[in-house]
Amino acid sequence: MPELPEVETVVQQLASVLPGKVVATEELIDLDIVGRRIERIYRKQKIIVVELTGEVVLLVHLKMTGQLIYEDKNKKQKDRVVGGHPTSDWVGSLPSKHTRAIISFKDGSKLFFNDQRKFGWLRLMDKSDWEKKVSALPPDVVDVGFTLAYLTNVLAKSSRAVKLVILDQAKMGGMGNIYANDALNIAKIHPKTPSNQLKTDAVKRLYAAMIRVIEAGISAGGASYSHFVGIEGQGGTYQDQFVVYDREGKACFNCGGVIKKISLGGRGTYFCPNCQLQ
Numbered sequence: 001m002p003e004l005p006e007v008e009t010v011v012q013q014l015a016s017v018l019p020g021k022v023v024a025t026e027e028l029i030d031l032d033i034v035g036r037r038i039e040r041i042y043r044k045q046k047i048i049v050v051e052l053t054g055e056v057v058l059l060v061h062l063k064m065t066g067q068l069i070y071e072d073k074n075k076k077q078k079d080r081v082v083g084g085h086p087t088s089d090w091v092g093s094l095p096s097k098h099t100r101a102i103i104s105f106k107d108g109s110k111l112f113f114n115d116q117r118k119f120g121w122l123r124l125m126d127k128s129d130w131e132k133k134v135s136a137l138p139p140d141v142v143d144v145g146f147t148l149a150y151l152t153n154v155l156a157k158s159s160r161a162v163k164l165v166i167l168d169q170a171k172m173g174g175m176g177n178i179y180a181n182d183a184l185n186i187a188k189i190h191p192k193t194p195s196n197q198l199k200t201d202a203v204k205r206l207y208a209a210m211i212r213v214i215e216a217g218i219s220a221g222g223a224s225y226s227h228f229v230g231i232e233g234q235g236g237t238y239q240d241q242f243v244v245y246d247r248e249g250k251a252c253f254n255c256g257g258v259i260k261k262i263s264l265g266g267r268g269t270y271f272c273p274n275c276q277l278q
């Protein structure tokens with residue numbers, strides 16, 4: 001599952017090529033987008049939002065294995081914009097057997113949506129309905145609305161394990177498993193600590209660490225964490241700077257302790273029992 005930094009990365013790249021393009025044809029989907037021009041592309045939580053003329057938005061969720069691949073009219077592989085689940089389709093010929101949608105633009109460029117496991121989706125929605133929906137969503141951890149006061153308030157209201165609270169997308173958007181593990185280690189907080197028992201200083205450390213790891217992820221272009229790491233150098237590189245995630249048995253960067261792995265809420269949870277005390 002791509003996390004916020006991976007989605008943000010593909011959105012930033014697509015924002016440099018898509019705005020202004022007019023849809024010429026849609027294949028394998030029937031969304032009524034032909035003739036519409038792309039005005040803007042941005043991200044909310046892990047949803048990719050493409051604003052189109054006619055007061056509608058095309059929403060894309062990559063889920064587990066979705067990909068977006070943009071190819072310009074010259075079809076040069078080096079000019080492709082790729083994002084989402086890294087597989088050989090990033091560099092192979094398109095469409096592939098995993099292609100679920102092809103959007104062709106009047107200038108000859110194309111956008112492919114591929115998805116091996118088919119959990120991802122594309123949806124068209126009225127812009128006003130979407131904006132109403134967004135206003136009811138909690139802030140993403142990179143939004144201006146995500147303040148120390150906001151986090152303090154959310155944590156104080158729950159006795160659940162802090163890791164589960166910061167992963168709860170109904171409370172705050174975009175803190176995925178990799179980044180939650182890393183932020184808790186940097187903040188020296190045990191992932192199972194009941195969130196309402198965190199002291200003011202711990203909440204401050206956690207807030208700073210959450211922002212730090214998400215921003216590091218975005219700067220690294222996300223984490224291309226799969227068997228296909230490094231396809232033609234197009235993937236993100238946050239996996240080279242994992243703090244505790246996927247480092248079971250290795251030394252903690254804070255204290256040299258040995259990193260342990262447990263399961264919490266069904267997710268792989270990595271922490272250092274020496275410096276992340278309950």
Ligand SMILES: [Zn+2]
Pocket residue numbers: 252253254255256257272273274275276
């Ligand atoms: Zn440690």
